[in-house]
Amino acid sequence: MIARKMLILGEIGVGKTSLVRRLVLDEMTAEYIPTMGVDIYRYAVAAAPPQRPQQIDLVIWDIDGNYGQSIFRHVYSQGASGALIVGDLSRRPTLDLMVGLAHGFQDAMPGRHFTFVLNKTDLISGSETAELPDGLRTARQSVLWTSAKSGENVRQAFESTADAIVRREL
């Protein structure tokens, strides 16, 4: 069993906490309670040989979205092996910010893996063809469309990132 630190980054209100609580507790509340500082969750990604020979314990840092780019100068981001960068499909400005966060993450933590997560697919129709900023449309990173409300792709987002972390031996 190995343990790795993972960050969840993104603008306020995009659903970072909802995603991780859907994963860890399989619950979601409609009430918006902003995260202050950092909330830490632990989630065991079960072994699934042969692609995942052992269990991976994710220590998930659900960080206050108000930090913006300054999060990469903050102690919270140190020691991270990977990240989910989350945007809200119903609020275009949050998608624009994702690209900036990705650049900041790559500069601060070169070689670490991140996944783009486009959340709240339940709020828009025709998710696959929503208008995305250039940096997301042409991204070589994984892009996953999720709904914390329905659970769509939530586990995949975390588990695929965990697998990438282990594959890169981060």
Add this chain to the structure above:
Amino acid sequence: MADARAEDVLAAAKFLADRELFGVVWLDARMMATERFGRLADDVPMGVPVTAGVLPLMGFEDQILALQQRTSESLVIPNVLMDATQRDGQRLNIAVYWMADQGRYLTMFSSAVSGADLEVVLAAQVRARAIAEAEVAAKSRIIAQANEELTRANQDLQEFAFVISHDLRAPLRALRYFASDAAEAVAQENAAQAARHLERVRDQARRMAAMLTGLLEYSSVGRRTDALETIDLKALVAEIAESIEQPGGVRIEIEGDWPMIRTVAQPLDIILRNLIDNAVKHHDRCDGTVAVSCSEDGEFWGIVIADDGPGIGVDWHRAIFEPFSRVTDGDTDGEGAGIGLALVKKTVQWFGGNIEVISDPSRGRGTTFRVGWPKVLRHDGRR
């Protein structure tokens, strides 16, 4: 005195620890927990590296080791909810110090700001308002878009009503006349004449049916959602060319390089099929050519359908895009041109594209239709 001060300090520390305001853990030089003191330190496992036993410290091994060289510094992780599955769990500040004179680390857990802190509550309200304002703005955009579509639908309805009452009047009138003639022929027991008139009645009925079908198709533009797919544009044009009758030797030539594009296939097929078919059908020579090509034009794909036919007079460039427009060449009063080009223009514009016709028979032969097709379409198939 010094001892008294030390006792005072210890007493104060015990007082604070009993009230769960802080906890202390001593770590050896390898970061293994050796002693702990105070309620907030109760959950720290002993005898294991603190970076393995305390979740927030995972990943900080290097930083904690480095404190032994940078003794004036400390590692502080503020405002941590250590187990967020417990919503009412305690929020802590964690600080790690290297005590050089003792050769060990002091790790302190202290209570962070509570949720009742005014600043936190204010910050929460400011954020909630920012999100609510963003949601209102998003909803306003949706309402504006809905209004735009409603206005368009109303315009479509008016256009539809006009066409029904205006353009269908002629064939309906003709139908009435031919039916009347047929009745008269029957009364005169002239079967052959009656049969001819009835054939005309059938022709008019067929013409009206075709007009209504075209009108329905025209009205349905924008009423359905087409899925995006990746298509070989050259292959699409080739398929269209193959399916079109090319009487008298008019050739359809597909020129140059063509892209693979991600778009709505069926509407684009309708547009190109109508334009190419028109160019072939209205060509006046048996050795004529219809050349189709494609190039990049900024945010659009520029698709050109150019023929060397008789051309379209400049005065008709607008009318040809109206439903059932009547284009005359001065010698004959032709029947309505149908709805093809009107359908093409409406479809192109619905998806955010543009179309123009270039032709002037007074200066030379040929007609060129240029379609600007948007490269990026939105989720409902509309740019």
